[in-house]
Amino acid sequence: MKKEDKQIIIKQLGEKLNEYAHFYLVDVTGLNAQQTSDLRRKCFKQEIKMVVVKNTLLQKALDAEEVDYSPLYGCLKGTTAVFFCNTANVPAKLLKEESKATGIPALKAAYAEEGIYVGADQIDTLCSIKSKAEVLAEVVALLQSPAKNVVSALQGAGQTLHGVLKTLGERPE
Incomplete structure (x- = not known):
């Protein structure tokens, strides 16, 4: 990938971080094409923007923001999808429902209500927001x-x- 293309992606991610109030980092490893497509449809219905990103580009986009997102950097491993939303608890409820059915996707971390939540065990806390x-x-x-x-x-x-x-x-x- 060319450096110019990477800069465009980083800029687009930065715009999304500013456009949406909350975001979730989700591990989508193990989802096949059909499951990923179904997940995207469910996200769309609930006004969640799902974007699969390269971890390094996401980290560079997070670095460029004014908020300190450094606690999230440890979660940027494997296949990562970012769920952008304006209602903090909607993605958590969707993830909880989906993980009961298939066991995947799993929450890596979230930025919701100006707080950082790290780990899949935080899903119940995020649902209760x-x-x-x-x-x-x-x-x-x-x-x-x-x-x-x-x-x-x-x-x-x-x-x-x-x-x-x-x-x-x-x-x-």
């Missing part, structure tokens, strides 16, 4: 809950008071 939308939904539900309680209490009290007054009004004196 909540997306921004999930956190916002929980906050809205928590904020709505007290208001709903006040409204229902006022409605219940009004009906009770109305019933008492009606009963008193109908009672013979």
Whole structure:
């Protein structure tokens, strides 16, 4: 591969690192063409960009970034695919599902929510990370809950008071 081609690939990887908030390094050794194609389709459906890269070019792209990705360098061995995404837990859930079925692919490392996770044992931790939308939904539900309680209490009290007054009004004196 020519040096110019390598520079173009490094530049493209750098653009992807800036475009997406999170990325996963995945070991895809052992996947045949059909399995790789199926994995790509599943990634596409879940808005994950899957790119198989040369480890040295990826390391050079990571070096060029402002963030210190040096803990990831030890994972850059073998066949590596990078899953780029904007929702931190989606690739982890996909990898967990796929590895149950076939045993591959395996997580090497991940950069999610400005943290670095190294090792396949981190998959459960990454699955439990909540997306921004999930956190916002929980906050809205928590904020709505007290208001709903006040409204229902006022409605219940009004009906009770109305019933008492009606009963008193109908009672013979």
